[in-house]
Amino acid sequence: MAKPKNALYAQSGGVTAVINASACGVIETARKHKDKIGKVYAGRDGIVGALLEDLIDTGKESAASIRALRHTPSGAFGSARYKLKGLEESKAQYERLVQIFKAHSIGYFFYNGGGDSQDTAWKVSQISEKMGYPVICVGVPKTVDNDLPITDCCPGFGSVAKYVATSIREAGLDVASMAKTSTKVFILEVMGRHAGWITAACGLAAEQDGDAPHILLLPEIKFDQEKFIAKVDATVKKYGHCVVAVSEGLQTSDGKFLSESGLRDAFGHAQLGGVAPVIANLVKDKLKLKYHWAVADYLQRAARHIASKTDVEQAYACGKAAVEFALKGHNAVMPTIVRASDKPYKWKIGMTKLEDVANKEKMLPRDYITADGFGITAKCRRYLAPLIGGEDYPPFKGGLPQYARLKKIAVPKKLNIEFKV
Amino acid sequence: MAKPKNALYAQSGGVTAVINASACGVIETARKHKDKIGKVYAGRDGIVGALLEDLIDTGKESAASIRALRHTPSGAFGSARYKLKGLEESKAQYERLVQIFKAHSIGYFFYNGGGDSQDTAWKVSQISEKMGYPVICVGVPKTVDNDLPITDCCPGFGSVAKYVATSIREAGLDVASMAKTSTKVFILEVMGRHAGWITAACGLAAEQDGDAPHILLLPEIKFDQEKFIAKVDATVKKYGHCVVAVSEGLQTSDGKFLSESGLRDAFGHAQLGGVAPVIANLVKDKLKLKYHWAVADYLQRAARHIASKTDVEQAYACGKAAVEFALKGHNAVMPTIVRASDKPYKWKIGMTKLEDVANKEKMLPRDYITADGFGITAKCRRYLAPLIGGEDYPPFKGGLPQYARLKKIAVPKKLNIEFKV
Numbered sequence: 128m129a130k131p132k133n134a135l136y137a138q139s140g141g142v143t144a145v146i147n148a149s150a151c152g153v154i155e156t157a158r159k160h161k162d163k164i165g166k167v168y169a170g171r172d173g174i175v176g177a178l179l180e181d182l183i184d185t186g187k188e189s190a191a192s193i194r195a196l197r198h199t200p201s202g203a204f205g206s207a208r209y210k211l212k213g214l215e216e217s218k219a220q221y222e223r224l225v226q227i228f229k230a231h232s233i234g235y236f237f238y239n240g241g242g243d244s245q246d247t248a249w250k251v252s253q254i255s256e257k258m259g260y261p262v263i264c265v266g267v268p269k270t271v272d273n274d275l276p277i278t279d280c281c282p283g284f285g286s287v288a289k290y291v292a293t294s295i296r297e298a299g300l301d302v303a304s305m306a307k308t309s310t311k312v313f314i315l316e317v318m319g320r321h322a323g324w325i326t327a328a329c330g331l332a333a334e335q336d337g338d339a340p341h342i343l344l345l346p347e348i349k350f351d352q353e354k355f356i357a358k359v360d361a362t363v364k365k366y367g368h369c370v371v372a373v374s375e376g377l378q379t380s381d382g383k384f385l386s387e388s389g390l391r392d393a394f395g396h397a398q399l400g401g402v403a404p405v406i407a408n409l410v411k412d413k414l415k416l417k418y419h420w421a422v423a424d425y426l427q428r429a430a431r432h433i434a435s436k437t438d439v440e441q442a443y444a445c446g447k448a449a450v451e452f453a454l455k456g457h458n459a460v461m462p463t464i465v466r467a468s469d470k471p472y473k474w475k476i477g478m479t480k481l482e483d484v485a486n487k488e489k490m491l492p493r494d495y496i497t498a499d500g501f502g503i504t505a506k507c508r509r510y511l512a513p514l515i516g517g518e519d520y521p522p523f524k525g526g527l528p529q530y531a532r533l534k535k536i537a538v539p540k541k542l543n544i545e546f547k548v
Numbered sequence: 549m550a551k552p553k554n555a556l557y558a559q560s561g562g563v564t565a566v567i568n569a570s571a572c573g574v575i576e577t578a579r580k581h582k583d584k585i586g587k588v589y590a591g592r593d594g595i596v597g598a599l600l601e602d603l604i605d606t607g608k609e610s611a612a613s614i615r616a617l618r619h620t621p622s623g624a625f626g627s628a629r630y631k632l633k634g635l636e637e638s639k640a641q642y643e644r645l646v647q648i649f650k651a652h653s654i655g656y657f658f659y660n661g662g663g664d665s666q667d668t669a670w671k672v673s674q675i676s677e678k679m680g681y682p683v684i685c686v687g688v689p690k691t692v693d694n695d696l697p698i699t700d701c702c703p704g705f706g707s708v709a710k711y712v713a714t715s716i717r718e719a720g721l722d723v724a725s726m727a728k729t730s731t732k733v734f735i736l737e738v739m740g741r742h743a744g745w746i747t748a749a750c751g752l753a754a755e756q757d758g759d760a761p762h763i764l765l766l767p768e769i770k771f772d773q774e775k776f777i778a779k780v781d782a783t784v785k786k787y788g789h790c791v792v793a794v795s796e797g798l799q800t801s802d803g804k805f806l807s808e809s810g811l812r813d814a815f816g817h818a819q820l821g822g823v824a825p826v827i828a829n830l831v832k833d834k835l836k837l838k839y840h841w842a843v844a845d846y847l848q849r850a851a852r853h854i855a856s857k858t859d860v861e862q863a864y865a866c867g868k869a870a871v872e873f874a875l876k877g878h879n880a881v882m883p884t885i886v887r888a889s890d891k892p893y894k895w896k897i898g899m900t901k902l903e904d905v906a907n908k909e910k911m912l913p914r915d916y917i918t919a920d921g922f923g924i925t926a927k928c929r930r931y932l933a934p935l936i937g938g939e940d941y942p943p944f945k946g947g948l949p950q951y952a953r954l955k956k957i958a959v960p961k962k963l964n965i966e967f968k969v
Contacts, residue, residue: 289948292947421843425734
């Protein structure tokens with residue numbers, strides 16, 4: 128009987144609090160089928176490691192270490208921002224990948240990433256076929272932006288949603304208690320370059336009239352300075368303070384990012400990133416109100432300590448399902464989250480073709496946004512609420528969360544042919 | 549037998565994740581001694597409410613609501629940035645307070661705040677004596693800055709310390725996993741205008757060689773641009789990335805705040821706050837490295853979801869002890885935290901005179917800082933480690949922490965004389 132083929136797992140793009148839970152699902156499931164899947168290799172720094180023949184042998188990691196991936200944020204094997212383009216444009220990279228697969232007898236490719244990565248996985252499945260070394264390619268969904276089509280939600284989003292909603296609720300109480308003599312307006316900047324899902328999730332914190340946040344600035348709604356200032360003014364007059372959540376991707380009516388339109392440093396250079404200080408300055412100039420601002424940046428997508436239990440379970444389930452699909456011979460597919468009901472929240476794993484998810488972005492539907500553009504509707508709440516459900520705390524030692532430390536032992540090179548990335 | 553005197557409790561200055569735990573300690577303890585303490589009033593928005601005769605009757609809050617204060621961040625009764633100056637300068641305010649005390653037969657004053665507030669409490673005890681209406685004044689320590697003298701630590705600090713150390717560990721893993729093709733330098737700005745305790749606490753996240761954070765920029769050490777850039781460069785060359793924690797109070801050699809020296813907005817106005825983007829621009833200009841930055845701002849001091857169990861217990865114990873001191877007739881004193889041992893960590897409540905804590909700041913000792921000024925020593929770790937010990941999660945509902953909602957019913961006015969604050 129022939130030796131079973133090996134598998135390659137790679138993480139791609141911006142990491143999340145739960146992408147390692149997907150890795151855990153892939154590896155633990157593969158280990159249960161040693162008759163069909165030999166070794167599971169991981170690309171060091173994602174696809175870049177695959178191209179450089181720098182593979183990690185996950186078989187050298189203990190069961191406890193792999194188990195610990197379930198509660199460890201970031202990309203444990205390293206991730207990469209490295210987009211493979213069209214089959215012709217990036218011909219050399221695609222062919223190199225197939226050579227690597229051949230050299231290490233890799234028959235399964237699990238690519239854990241967003242839309243771009245699903246496109247890559249899809250193309251790899253095509254070219255491997257064409258080159259006479261067919262590899263089963265299965266995508267594993269991942270993105271904090273929640274912008275993948277078809278799947279009801281994306282692993283990674285629920286946890287950042289829980290973090291931003293919790294954080295703005297807490298900061299909102301802080302501002303409310305100081306507003307009489309101190310800060311009147313607080314602005315929290317969150318991620319979401321194109322889609323407003325994370326900003327919308329901040330809205331979950333408000334349960335009663337007057338609760339923070341009072342204003343959401345979504346990338347789907349062009350920024351109207353006068354309307355915004357009037358809303359801040361009215362909110363401060365009514366509640367004594369105003370809490371704003373703003374998306375890093377907020378744009379002016381002429382399509383420019385606010386984060387790139389405002390600040391200049393002492394040398395006159397544009398200050399990239401930081402729409403919160405731009406909004407804060409606006410509030411200061413127009414309303415002369417005391418303000419504070421925060422930029423969560425990586426804190427929000429790395430915050431495993433306040434991860435959503437639902438998100439962790441879905442991330443793990445997607446990794447597990449990817450391996451099960453591959454074992455059933457499904458190729459060029461990706462597991463999806465299918466919502467069966469909102470209340471009680473019920474979900475199951477579905478399957479879609481990679482070509483259908485590749486390079487598409489799912490924006491916040493207009494009917495998820497209130498008429499004035501500054502809030503979320505009941506329909507949006509119904510969709511978002513279950514995704515932040517449940518807590519799944521990591522183990523703590525000495526007051527700090529304990530995260531996996533892998534050995535990341537390299538697989539001996541077999542091809543040993545230089546390649547530039 | 550005479551009706552027992554009432555008590556006034558007021559929160560002062562910047563709030564914390566655990567100041568309400570002290571309020572809980574004060575109110576629950578007073579409720580156990582109704583024979584000696586009548587009603588417990590709270591100043592709405594701190595001392596400002598007291599001056600305006602806007603008092604909250606905490607007796608109207610259920611036992612469950614008061615209990616919930618223990619896990620609720622911010623200042624539940626409202627706090628104020630309102631400093632009473634010298635007895636002559638602020639004569640009108642001090643006399644007004646005593647009139648309010650008289651009108652509402654308040655015999656105990658519990659003032660929950662930092663150095664300034666302890667100074668105020670001390671002066672109130674003196675003037676009330678002088679005006680023939682002696683009030684027992686007891687301070688309750690509170691500050692995220694950990695800069696009060698005599699007490700080993702300050703309620704509020706341990707929780708912000710746990711939050712920043714956890715956050716920079718998580719963000720550090722994120723950066724490490726992306727560094728090969730993306731962000732090389734990450735900068736987290738934390739609080740601490742004068743004292744570097746919070747920035748130092750970030751250092752607890754690093755347990756092994758190469759762990760984030762790699763550089764701490766403390767307010768106690770004047771910023772040396774060349775030394776800093778060289779250190780970042782060396783760190784990126786050695787580990788592939790560099791994580792920096794910077795204090796909002798970082799100063800240049802000529803004593804200027806970096807946060808006020810760098811950025812200009814589009815109109816050329818100084819951008820107050822935000823030393824992280826200033827440092828980030830510096831890294832970009834000098835080293836041409838991809839950077840990201842975060843400013844935690846209020847998120848850090850409001851983050852009750854990741855509070856230190858030790859901190860919560862000490863905050864409660866200080867509130868409880870303040871009432872017990874008052875009942876024993878101690879006047880113009882404040883409970884302190886006394887450290888009995890580091891390992892295992894043992895602490896008890898002590899007592900100090902208000903005049904000894906008033907208006908003094910405790911900075912980070914030089915021997916808590918490494919020779920190069922960019923890190924913390926073993927001695928500093930030994931001091932800090934126990935303060936973040938233990939988790940004390942708030943109750944969650946629907947994926948979000950549930951915090952106390954008080955009725956805050958006003959006490960009927962008795963003095964009814966206008967007063968301007």
